[in-house]
Amino acid sequence: MPDQAEPSHLSAAACAPPASLYLHIPFCPAKCSYCDFSSYPRLGALYAPYVEALLREVEQTGAQWGRPPLQTVYIGGGTPTVLPAALLLRLLEATARAFELAPGAEITIEANPGTVTLELLDALRRAGVNRLSYGVQSLQPAFLRLLGRSHSAAQAAQAVRLARAAGLPAISLDLIYGLPGQAPAAWQADLEAALALEPDHLSLYALTLEPGTPLAEGVSCGAVPEPDAELAAEMYEHAEARLPQAGYDHYELSNWARTPAQRSRHNLTYWRNLPYAGCGAAAYSFLAGRRRGNVAHPRDYVARIQRGESTTAEEERISPKLELAETMILGLRLVAGVSRARFRARFGADPIAVYPEAIGESTALGLLETGDEAIRLTPRGRLLGNQVFVRFLP
Ligand code: SF4
Known part of the structure; x- marks a missing residue:
């Protein structure tokens, strides 16, 4: 319990207009074995209506706050790059109309290797995207298979080369450690392989077994070895020691960047507990002292927007x-x-x-x-x- 009397009002910072916008794209080419995120495969028919609905929510949110200047935009998922380039470009254009983009605004898109081409990345850069976050997770075939990832290690390396060729200034890679059957040496090899790709930023996450996922079920029935928490801690400590030697600064529990300018400014908004708007299925906002979550399923989200109904599934007043x-x-x-x-x-x-x-x-x-x-x-x-x-x- 806090040791002080309850303050009577929220801070001015918590009530300011949002300077960060999150846009959720809940589609993926396939479902990974460990994933309980709001992402759905095989919904290609919903891509266009979903983006239409999302544009409407973006327009409404921008109008409601009087087109505040955005310092960061983050298009996450899911796998945003499963959408056709034309839909992603419409989304970026609509965002720039609905909000003001502050000079030098950070615009990030998440992508999975295997879903990008030079043409797409080039078009995204020209539309203002200046940060790419790749879900690599591992660079070893056995662990990519275990995780149910739909790309290969060679595709991950190629995706980084394509992003450089397209002139994207900042590339971040996500990796997962503490995998079932992963020895520290295998993790060290994964980290070295990632470093050889010279990313600007790394996000390293310990595997969490989410109940109901195929990976968790595999572990509970004994088909997959149980992840070892002590080994995972050892792997984290290895990363903490190794990454500074390679020129990366540890700035958040799970995140390292080459320079302060290459830190995720969008995620810093969350860690500083500042307001943000979130649009799309399952997206959360922290605005005007309330945390609000949208309905999770994209079909439900589209139907509600089309009927002119609220998309709110849950709302909490922040005391x-x-x-x-x-x-x-x-x-x-x-x-x-x-x-x-x-x-x-x-x-x-x-x-x-x-x-x-x-x-x-x-x-x-x-x-x-x-x-x-x-x-x-x-x-x-x-x-x-x-x-x-x-x-x-x-
Ligand atoms: S790519 Fe990411 S969001 Fe999509 S299924 Fe895999 S882990 Fe989930």
Whole structure:
């Protein structure tokens, strides 16, 4: 529990217009074995009506907020690049009409190797996309098969070459570690293979077995070995040691970038607990002190937009106390931690005054450290972050 009396109102920062926009494309060529994201294969007939519906929500959201300047746009999924180029370009054009794009705005698109061509990437760059995030996950055939990925390691390498050839200035690769049967040496080989592609940014995620997925069922019936949490921690520590040697700066629990300018500015909006708009099926927004989620299935989403109905499936009012807690929890994901000056400017109080017990206990356990400028997780705390986060919850 927080150690302070409940504040009476949200911060001005939480009520500001959104400077970040997320657009969800819920389609994939096939469903990966570990995936419980909102993504659907075999819905090609829905691509065009879905984009029409999404354009309408983007237009309404831009109008509702008076066309605020966007610092970041993130087209995620799913696999956005399964859409025909013409639909993606319409979406980008509509976004630029519905909102103002701030000079130098970061525009990211997620893509899977095997779904991109030089023509598509070139068209996206000309339409303003300046950051590409590839879901590579592994560069070893056995693990790509285990994960049910529909691309090969050679296609991943080719996809990076195509993005460079198209002149995209920033390329990020996602990898997954802690896989069933993955020895540390296999992970190290994967990381080296990824580094050989010279990405600008890396996102490394520990595998989570999501109930109901084919991979989780394979593990529960004994057909697939159980992932080993201790080995996963060892793999994370290897990445933490290896990536700085290769010139990558660790800036968030799961993220490394070559330079501060190549950090994901869009995701920094989330980690700083600032407002964002989300459009599309299953997309979330944090606006005007409310977190709102859209209906998950794209068919339901399209039907509601066509009938002029609300697409909201869930809505939560963020209390001032929850805003404080989430600002700490999300901010501690950043390796630099929660800036005390930024926190004081937002809430009018120092984090230590607001959370003396949570901070004191976590510090005593060796999970948190307090400097003059920031409060941050220790290296051990980065492995056991949940033990810290839970202490800030209201
Ligand atoms: S590509 Fe990503 S979103 Fe699509 S099924 Fe695989 S893991 Fe899920």
